[in-house]
Amino acid sequence: MRIVLDVMGGDLSPHELIKGGVVAARRLSVDLLFVGDPAVVRSALSSVRVPVGGKFDILPSSQVVEMDDSPVRAVREKKDSSLVVGLEAVRNGDADGFVSPGNTGAIVAAALLTLGRCARIPRPGILAALPTLSGPDLLVIDVGANADSTADQLESFAMMGATYARDVLGLRDPVVGLLNIGTEETKGNRLAVETHARLARGPLTFHGNVEPHSLLVDRPVDVVVCDGFVGNVFLKAVEGGISAVTSLLKKSITRDAVATLGALLLRRAFSNVREVLSYQRRGGAPLLGVQGTVVIAHGRSDAEAIASAIDVARREIAAGLVERISTGMQGWPADGG
Amino acid sequence: MRIVLDVMGGDLSPHELIKGGVVAARRLSVDLLFVGDPAVVRSALSSVRVPVGGKFDILPSSQVVEMDDSPVRAVREKKDSSLVVGLEAVRNGDADGFVSPGNTGAIVAAALLTLGRCARIPRPGILAALPTLSGPDLLVIDVGANADSTADQLESFAMMGATYARDVLGLRDPVVGLLNIGTEETKGNRLAVETHARLARGPLTFHGNVEPHSLLVDRPVDVVVCDGFVGNVFLKAVEGGISAVTSLLKKSITRDAVATLGALLLRRAFSNVREVLSYQRRGGAPLLGVQGTVVIAHGRSDAEAIASAIDVARREIAAGLVERISTGMQGWPADGG
Numbered sequence: 001m002r003i004v005l006d007v008m009g010g011d012l013s014p015h016e017l018i019k020g021g022v023v024a025a026r027r028l029s030v031d032l033l034f035v036g037d038p039a040v041v042r043s044a045l046s047s048v049r050v051p052v053g054g055k056f057d058i059l060p061s062s063q064v065v066e067m068d069d070s071p072v073r074a075v076r077e078k079k080d081s082s083l084v085v086g087l088e089a090v091r092n093g094d095a096d097g098f099v100s101p102g103n104t105g106a107i108v109a110a111a112l113l114t115l116g117r118c119a120r121i122p123r124p125g126i127l128a129a130l131p132t133l134s135g136p137d138l139l140v141i142d143v144g145a146n147a148d149s150t151a152d153q154l155e156s157f158a159m160m161g162a163t164y165a166r167d168v169l170g171l172r173d174p175v176v177g178l179l180n181i182g183t184e185e186t187k188g189n190r191l192a193v194e195t196h197a198r199l200a201r202g203p204l205t206f207h208g209n210v211e212p213h214s215l216l217v218d219r220p221v222d223v224v225v226c227d228g229f230v231g232n233v234f235l236k237a238v239e240g241g242i243s244a245v246t247s248l249l250k251k252s253i254t255r256d257a258v259a260t261l262g263a264l265l266l267r268r269a270f271s272n273v274r275e276v277l278s279y280q281r282r283g284g285a286p287l288l289g290v291q292g293t294v295v296i297a298h299g300r301s302d303a304e305a306i307a308s309a310i311d312v313a314r315r316e317i318a319a320g321l322v323e324r325i326s327t328g329m330q331g332w333p334a335d336g337g
Numbered sequence: 338m339r340i341v342l343d344v345m346g347g348d349l350s351p352h353e354l355i356k357g358g359v360v361a362a363r364r365l366s367v368d369l370l371f372v373g374d375p376a377v378v379r380s381a382l383s384s385v386r387v388p389v390g391g392k393f394d395i396l397p398s399s400q401v402v403e404m405d406d407s408p409v410r411a412v413r414e415k416k417d418s419s420l421v422v423g424l425e426a427v428r429n430g431d432a433d434g435f436v437s438p439g440n441t442g443a444i445v446a447a448a449l450l451t452l453g454r455c456a457r458i459p460r461p462g463i464l465a466a467l468p469t470l471s472g473p474d475l476l477v478i479d480v481g482a483n484a485d486s487t488a489d490q491l492e493s494f495a496m497m498g499a500t501y502a503r504d505v506l507g508l509r510d511p512v513v514g515l516l517n518i519g520t521e522e523t524k525g526n527r528l529a530v531e532t533h534a535r536l537a538r539g540p541l542t543f544h545g546n547v548e549p550h551s552l553l554v555d556r557p558v559d560v561v562v563c564d565g566f567v568g569n570v571f572l573k574a575v576e577g578g579i580s581a582v583t584s585l586l587k588k589s590i591t592r593d594a595v596a597t598l599g600a601l602l603l604r605r606a607f608s609n610v611r612e613v614l615s616y617q618r619r620g621g622a623p624l625l626g627v628q629g630t631v632v633i634a635h636g637r638s639d640a641e642a643i644a645s646a647i648d649v650a651r652r653e654i655a656a657g658l659v660e661r662i663s664t665g666m667q668g669w670p671a672d673g674g
Contacts, residue, residue: 068521133585144518147526181481181569184405189484189566212573216581229526230570232518236549237571241578244553247470253603262602265595270586 001029003313004095005306007036007044008064008082009102011299017101018044020306025055027307030314033095035059035086059094061085067299071105075113083107087114090292097293097313099284101301107294108145108287115292118326123149124289125157125228126296127164128235132219139165140179142228143235145287149227151194154178160288160325161223162204167319177210177221179230185209191227199225212237284309286316288325293317338366340650341432342643344373344381345401345419346439348636354438355381357643362392364644367651370432372396372423396431398422404636408442412450420444424451427629434630434650436621438638444631445482445624452629455663460486461626462494462565463633464501465572469556476502477516479565480572482624486564488531491515497625497662498560499541504656506559514547514558516567522546528564536562549574621646623653625662630654 005021007014014036021032022045031054034041038060042052050056063081065074075084083102089095091114100107108124117124125142132138141161146153158176165174178196180188185196187209199206207221212234215224226234253263263270283305284297293316297309316322342358344351351373358369359382368391371378375397379389387393400418402411412421420439426432428451437444445461454461462479469475478498483490495513502511515533517525522533524546536543544558549571552561563571590600600607620642621632630653634646653659 070523133581133588147518147524147529179570181484181566181573186407187484189564192484192566212570213577213580216577217584227526229518229529230567233516233549233567233571234574236518237574238578238581240550240553241575242582243550244470244575245579245582247554249603249607251470258602262599262604265599266586266590266603267599 001097001314001317002031002033002095003310003317004033004035004059004086004089004098005310006082006086006098006100006102007034007041008061009067009100010297010301011067012101012301014040015044015047016303017301017306019048020301020303021310022048022050022056023303024307024310028311028314030310031055031057032310033057033059033089035061035082035089037062059085059089065103065106065110067103069103069106071103071109074103074106075110083110084114087111087292087294090294091115096317097295099295099297099306099309099313101297101299101306101309104144104296107296111287111290111292111294115290115294118289118291118322118328120328121156121160121289121325123153123156124287125153125160126285126287127161128231128285129283130216130235130238132216134217134219136169136171136222138215138219138224139222140224140226140231140234141288142226143231143285144228146228148229149191151191151198154191154195154225154227155198156289158199158204158223158225159328161225163324164286164288164316164321165222167321167324168315171222173205174222175207176204176223176225177207179212179224179226179234180209181211183209183211195225284312286312288321291322291326293322338651338654339368339370339432340647340654341370341372341396341423341426341435342647343419343423343435343437343439344371344378345398346437347634347638348404349438349638351377352381352384353640354638354643356385357638357640358647359385359387359393360640361644361647365648365651367647368392368394369647370394370396370426372398372419372426374399396422396426402440402443402447404440406440406443408440408446411440411443412447420447421451424448424629424631427631428452433654434632436632436634436643436646436650438634438636438643438646441481441633444633448624448627448629448631452627452631455626455628455659455665457665458493458497458626458662460490460493461624462490462497463622463624464498465568465622466620467553467572467575469553471554471556473506473508473559475552475556475561476559477561477563477568477571478625479563480568480622481565483565485566486528488528488535491528491532491562491564492535493626495536495541495560495562496665498562500661501623501625501653501658502559504658504661505652508559510542511559512544513541513560513562514544516549516561516563516571517546518548520546520548532562621649623649625658628659628663630659
């Protein structure tokens with residue numbers, strides 16, 4: 001299995017990204033194809049004493065899509081960018097999947113243009129896996145591939161999320177919930193009410209509406225469906241709540257000697273919190289619904305996070321997820337596929 | 338100044354609510370008019386040894402709008418509910434403001450029906466005051482009066498939020514931000530892009546888009562504008578992030594004797610966090626844009642929270658906010674009014 005890593009995207013240096021690729025190749029049974037400026041890749045590889053060839057290869061590209069480039073224009077004008085060249089390698093069968101910590105909008109636009117949509121999927125969606133306090137991660141889709149969505153699109157996000165939960169995470173009968181501001185079926189905006197009615201008709205196992213405040217603690221469902229604008233606000237607001245508590249605790253602690261001692265004794269508990277809740281340092285978010293495996297890593301990914309994003313791609317490829325999504329709702333109920 | 342308190346709404350007993358009213362009347366210069374079942378109010382008042390008359394009076398009503406009643410139907414069918422009777426007292430000039438911990442949807446519907454909208458305000462909005470780590474509270478409007486909104490409505494939420502910040506909180510030149518999923522003006526859904534363009538034209542001081550993750554820590558603006566669905570998701574997701582950290586810390590702490598000692602030493606820091614961040618136990622959320630002062634308290638409000646909600650109403654009345662909102666954008670720039 002060979003995975004293309006876009007080493008020119010993101011806020012970090014290509015060196016850190018390449019280090020992540022090397023870590024992943026050593027840990028997992030994957031080969032890496034680094035797409036970017038060949039001189040930069042060669043120098044980074046030699047600095048970690050890794051020879052080119054064998055598990056590691058270079059795909060040259062001369063342009064870079066920047067984080068603040070306009071997505072559609074960047075994809076049209078930068079044909080020799082690491083982003084476009086890397087995705088073309090997936091389309092041509094030279095690689096099995098693509099990982100990039102770059103400009104999310106540009107990755108979505110380039111993936112649509114280069115790989116195209118899966119059959120019967122109106123729009124791709126980005127799936128985020130959030131750590132929870134009870135059980136496995138909570139999957140949320142869409143967290144930002146689209147700003148405006150229809151109920152038809154939300155229904156297909158639900159199907160893709162449930163397929164991921166079943167085929168990649170191995171959940172037997174994934175339960176889907178609709179992110180909403182009340183539990184009754186009449187609650188929410190027009191989009192939520194219409195989506196509720198569609199999901200209630202089946203074939204997925206639908207729990208009904210779920211509200212944002214208890215999701216990480218109670219984990220009432222496996223997959224949460226929402227439009228990309230609301231999903232992105234949800235993710236960032238959870239992050240905001242977490243960082244408000246931790247900043248405030250830090251402030252209170254440094255003001256007071258007794259508290260400082262207390263914090264020392266609590267060190268393990270605090271690092272446990274960081275570990276469990278820091279979803280932004282883990283993994284990558286798969287873009288589902290395009291004809292190829294594409295994983296978006298965080299712009300501030302370090303080597304460990306990049307290795308984890310490569311593992312997300314590896315698991316998706318191993319599960320044959322793109323195929324499974326293309327067979328669509330026919331694959332349900334859960335024992336099908 | 339006389340404030341009506343709806344003692345039949347909410348999840349708590351009328352006794353707790355009445356206690357809150359008594360606390361407020363003793364602390365602030367307000368008189369209380371308790372609307373609800375007179376026998377219940379009389380018994381609650383006598384249990385805290387408060388005579389009827391003077392600062393405390395009773396407005397009898399025979400019906401109750403339940404938390405799960407359909408808002409519009411409840412308001413139409415329960416003409417003698419504490420909600421409708423209490424709002425009529427404001428409309429008729431028998432009281433200066435109304436506070437209820439009841440069904441939010443029903444309060445909005447009843448306030449619209451009984452008091453009507455302010456001139457040039459297309460829809461009322463609920464304003465929430467969130468505690469932050471730097472400076473005064475962050476105002477967010479709308480957090481749930483409306484499920485679907487237009488840019489025109491969001492623009493009027495901005496005006497109402499800024500007027501509140503100026504005339505009730507005393508900020509000289511309140512800065513408004515638009516809740517969005519990116520900082521560039523082209524980011525977000527159609528509603529956000531259109532609202533951005535309107536706010537950029539003035540007359541309010543507009544900071545541009547703000548993202549959810551840093552709002553409580555950095556507090557980049559005074560007023561955050563959003564549609565009610567997104568605002569409600571934002572509030573509940575922040576709450577979810579906070580409760581995830583605190584639950585996880587609790588779990589880690591009880592598993593481990595050293596950590597338990599650490600937690601003991603950190604007691605003050607933890608209670609500081611609870612105090613600063615527990616917006617749901619504080620105050621009440623004003624419903625802005627109707628022709629009268631209406632404050633929605635949390636359904637699980639205790640006496641202290643009710644007293645605080647009454648104070649929110651008192652400050653709004655003292656500032657003449659309803660008048661100020663009715664004069665609208667003419668009141669701006671900030672030195673006007």
